[in-house]
Amino acid sequence: MKLSNGVEWALHCCVTLSQASTLVPSQRLAELHDVPMTYLAKQLQALSRAGVVHSWQGQGGGYSLTRSAREISVLDVVVAIDGPGDFFRCTEIRQRGPLAVPEEKCTKMCSVARAMATAEAAWREVLAGITIADLAANIDVASSGTALKDVRTWLKA
């Protein structure tokens, strides 16, 4: 099991957008991160559909965050790219085979599914507690405060 590469790109793009004072087209985002423009566009499309970013067409158009970077969690981005589905989907094995449990007896979730759901909830909780603003702040600390400034400068050029 692995997460789509698009998640990483989307997160970096959101951090970049949080530093932009103007709209940023996908061409420019792709250039900055050195990734295939056409494929990145697909991810941005997903972000747009999920309401994380807003798109503006036409000359001078591009993408912008729909709300403050502090209001966008990492989970929002992950769900937008990877879909809302759970890692683990119970196929109700207990209802199959010679010892099948009748459906009316299955009032509670299967214990296996429950365990996986609990773990997944913990995962989601952590991601929901981290915002794009947090990511940006950490990046800045790691680079001694130059990284975000460089990005802002580059975006204006």
Place this chain on the structure above:
Amino acid sequence: MKLSNGVEWALHCCVTLSQASTLVPSQRLAELHDVPMTYLAKQLQALSRAGVVHSWQGQGGGYSLTRSAREISVLDVVVAIDGPGDFFRCTEIRQRGPLAVPEEKCTKMCSVARAMATAEAAWREVLAGITIADLAANIDVASSGTALKDVRTWLKA
């Protein structure tokens, strides 16, 4: 992103094996859960390689747990089937493009990768805290104590 179906099968098989007083061949496990025998064998193979179960060849052979059900965590099984790799693998985007950070400056993990790693650790921690014995106990409670007894009886028949 989704977890392999084999994980669910493997977990149920481990619960079943925890109730067995003798070796259980893959044919019988497949019959009980109503899944393709040949494919289930593949998952059991993975469990065997990971040291979760022990296999015995020849007539009267089959599988058994290598240790007590209380000593086997759900995480052990998941890792055995799905592999030890992380969901998220950082491709070091920060080292690419016009604003690439030189490698010697990358002493700390990327903040994006760190966020994902934290979330994944939380997920693993939950799964590491749940054992096959716990799963069995919960199944039994949900079925008013009949499910495991039925399994034990069926295994002897």
Place this chain on the structure above:
DNA sequence: GCCGAGGTACTCGGATACGATTTGTCCGAGTTAGAATGG
């Protein structure tokens, strides 16, 4: 000089091929149980 219409260039959006990973299947190697045979 000002206003408006038109064209053009640039943007995003969905539909479309390719590749990799997961899923599913098969046959061969190894081992044990049992039967047959000789003592």
Place this chain on the structure above:
DNA sequence: CCATTCTAACTCGGACAAATCGTATCCGAGTACCTCGGC
């Protein structure tokens, strides 16, 4: 009757196809800016 050998059936293990999902790409729809012409 017992020990030994042989056979045969049953088990797992790794190697082999098919399907699904993620990756990558292209071309069309839409919009804003700029230019050009008329007033």
